[in-house]
Amino acid sequence: MSVVTRFAPSPTGMLHLGGARTALFNWLYARHHGGTFRLRLEDTDRKRSTPEAIAAIVNGLTWLGLEWDGEIVRQSERRQRHAEVAHELLAAGGAYRCYCTPEELETMRAEARAAGLAALYDGRWRDRDPAEAPPGIDPVIRFRAPQEGETTISDLVQRDITIDNTALDDMVLLRADGTPTYMLSVVVDDHDMGITHAIRGDDHLTNAFRQTQLFRALGWEPPAYAHIPLIHGSDGAKLSKRHGAVAVGAYAELGILPAAMRNALLRLGWSHGDDEIIDTAQAIAWFDLDAVNRGAARFDMEKLQSLNGHYIRESADSVLLIDLEQRLAARHPAAATDEGRRRIAALLPEAKARAKTLVELADNLAFLFRDPRDAMTPKAHRLLNGLSLETQAHLGALAYMLEELAEWDEAELERFVRAFAEGEGIGLGKIAQPLRAALTGSHASPGIFAVMVALGREETVARLNAVGILASGR
Numbered sequence: 168m169s170v171v172t173r174f175a176p177s178p179t180g181m182l183h184l185g186g187a188r189t190a191l192f193n194w195l196y197a198r199h200h201g202g203t204f205r206l207r208l209e210d211t212d213r214k215r216s217t218p219e220a221i222a223a224i225v226n227g228l229t230w231l232g233l234e235w236d237g238e239i240v241r242q243s244e245r246r247q248r249h250a251e252v253a254h255e256l257l258a259a260g261g262a263y264r265c266y267c268t269p270e271e272l273e274t275m276r277a278e279a280r281a282a283g284l285a286a287l288y289d290g291r292w293r294d295r296d297p298a299e300a301p302p303g304i305d306p307v308i309r310f311r312a313p314q315e316g317e318t319t320i321s322d323l324v325q326r327d328i329t330i331d332n333t334a335l336d337d338m339v340l341l342r343a344d345g346t347p348t349y350m351l352s353v354v355v356d357d358h359d360m361g362i363t364h365a366i367r368g369d370d371h372l373t374n375a376f377r378q379t380q381l382f383r384a385l386g387w388e389p390p391a392y393a394h395i396p397l398i399h400g401s402d403g404a405k406l407s408k409r410h411g412a413v414a415v416g417a418y419a420e421l422g423i424l425p426a427a428m429r430n431a432l433l434r435l436g437w438s439h440g441d442d443e444i445i446d447t448a449q450a451i452a453w454f455d456l457d458a459v460n461r462g463a464a465r466f467d468m469e470k471l472q473s474l475n476g477h478y479i480r481e482s483a484d485s486v487l488l489i490d491l492e493q494r495l496a497a498r499h500p501a502a503a504t505d506e507g508r509r510r511i512a513a514l515l516p517e518a519k520a521r522a523k524t525l526v527e528l529a530d531n532l533a534f535l536f537r538d539p540r541d542a543m544t545p546k547a548h549r550l551l552n553g554l555s556l557e558t559q560a561h562l563g564a565l566a567y568m569l570e571e572l573a574e575w576d577e578a579e580l581e582r583f584v585r586a587f588a589e590g591e592g593i594g595l596g597k598i599a600q601p602l603r604a605a606l607t608g609s610h611a612s613p614g615i616f617a618v619m620v621a622l623g624r625e626e627t628v629a630r631l632n633a634v635g636i637l638a639s640g641r
Contacts, residue, residue: 170202171363174228174235175353177209178220181414182227184406184466185368185398188432192395193366194233195433195454205360206235210243211352227415232425232447240360242352249347252355252385253308253340261384262340264306265292287336290314305343310381312337318376323393323456325369330376338377350374354381362390366456369394393456398435401467422494422525424482427475436464444477476523484515487525491515494529499536506623510535513621517613531612535621539608539630547604551634554601559634561591561598562605566631575624580616605634 172193176186197204206228210216228235242249256262265288267275276286293311300306312335319329340351347355353374357365365375372394382389398406406413418428430445437460439445439453479487491511495502502511511532522528534542543551554562565587572583584602588595603615606627612618619627 168363170197170200171205171361172197172202172366173205173207173357173360173362174233175207175209175356175367176224177212177215178217178224179212179215180220180223181416182224183413184415184432184435186224187227187231187415187428188398188435188464189367189395190228190233191231191429191432192393192437192454192459193364194235195450196364196366196456197236198451199454202363203236204233205237205240205362207240207356207360208242209349209352210241211246211347211349213243216243223414223416230419230425231415231429240356242356245352245356245359246347248359249352249355250341250345253347253351256310256340256385257308261311262308263293263311263337264297264300265309265337265339266297266300266304266306267292268301268304285334288338290337293337307339307343308341309337310340310377310384312377312380318380320372320375320379320392322372322375323364323391324396324459325372325394325461328372332380335377335380350377350381354378354385354387357390358382358385358387364393365390366393366395369396393459395459396436396461396463399463399465401465401469403463403465406466420526422527422529423471423475424478424525426482427471427478430478431466431471431474435466436460436462444474472523479519479522479525479528482519484512484519487515487519487528488512490525491529491532494525495533495536498533501536507536510621510623514613514617517617521613534607534609534612537608538633539604539606540633541608543604543608544610546610547608550601550604550610554634558597558601561593562601562631562634565598565602566628569624569631570628572624575620577614577616577620580619584616601634602631606630 174186174190174193176182194204196202208216208221208224210221225239253262257264272288275289279286288309292309297306313332316332317329318332318335319327321327338350339348341347356362357378375392375394379389400406415428419425426447429447429450433445433450433454434443437454437458439458445453488508488511492502492508495507495511499507501507514532514535518531519528522531539547565584568587569583572579584598585595588598591598599615600610603612603618604610606612606615606618606622622630
């Protein structure tokens with residue numbers, strides 16, 4: 168049997184972490200078994216399904232690198248097929264028409280709640296003659312669910328779970344206006360698409376019992392179910408915005424790499440020994456459902472950022488350069504020029520070792536394109552404003568001499584500045600710290616000689632000469 172999985176979100180909102188993890192697990196399971204991964208939009212709720220939500224789902228999966236096989240299936244385009252199945256079941260006696268009014272249903276629910284019972288439909292039209300129907304009522308079509316015995320789900324994560332059939336009522340298959348319900352649509356689509364494994368959140372576990380009953384009534388084999396636990400925050404509470412961004416699209420804006428996000432999502436409820444860093448190729452080779460935990464997973468933003476730092480360090484500079492150019496050019500158009508790209512590329516190997524997100528990496532390199540006096544850290548400002556006249560003279564002399572330096576590379580710059588400091592009878596630190604503050608506007612940066620190479624001779628000299636202007640304003 169060839170494995171076929173599906174990710175089937177309702178396009179009524181953004182793609183959240185829980186949905187993204189569900190998509191990842193389905194994608195990995197299909198790829199691990201050499202099978203097929205399908206994308207289905209369960210847009211039967213026409214009022215709440217929006218083009219914006221569909222775009223967010225498609226863009227989120229694309230950013231994550233979870234490519235699906237075949238065309239996207241839209242449930243709304245298969246309504247006629249769903250209705251046909253309901254009518255076939257009706258003709259076979261597996262369903263019936265229910266003429267309850269909305270008022271009757273509400274009274275039924277209220278009485279059940281008052282008695283401390285589940286608000287289930289009481290089956291009053293299950294065996295009644297349609298000739299008794301009140302005038303002007305368009306009926307719904309309800310499933311004739313088994314009333315005796317039990318239904319068991321052999322869940323691949325939760326193990327065997329059994330429910331008494333009296334706990335389930337006769338669910339609606341077709342509404343009074345003839346539109347299919349979610350429960351009917353899911354069963355028909357899973358069958359028609361040949362879905363062999365339905366991997367989804369455990370909030371769908373109750374649905375699995377109803378859907379299994381409907382599959383069997385239609386004479387179809389239900390897929391193997393795997394219900395994975397929900398995701399909580401690092402404090403064990405239900406995941407919310409206070410734990411970090413909830414929508415997947417926000418993580419791209421925060422500077423998280425897709426590979427890091429996949430790794431982090433993989434580790435939310437799945438494990439392989441003590442391995443924490445698992446690249447995609449290894450995940451495909453290792454992933455199976457027997458290692459999915461039954462307890463709720465905990466999402467930790469700090470762990471994600473730490474993991475992201477690893478993937479930044481492992482990423483090719485050429486890949487990071489594309490993203491950094493876009494982020495920096497939004498604030499400093501010069502970053503998108505040939506010279507701007509040269510400056511970024513010159514410092515990227517060292518700068519990426521210090522950053523946990525692409526936003527942080529871009530912020531750490533922004534000094535390449537701005538006057539350091541316009542965004543100076545308090546510590547750097549105090550350092551430059553506290554320069555002695557002697558140190559100012561040293562910087563001025565150094566700037567003058569750098570204009571005549573024959574070679575402009577890290578090794579030669581370090582040799583020259585060290586020799587200059589020794590010649591002036593001062594330690595390298597006495598010149599390096601104000602040099603860093605003058606060139607970057609900060610007390611911390613990549614290696615100062617790498618910074619000088621990235622800025623180039625002309626910009627380096629100009630920034631050193633500007634120190635006198637700053638100091639004179641004390």
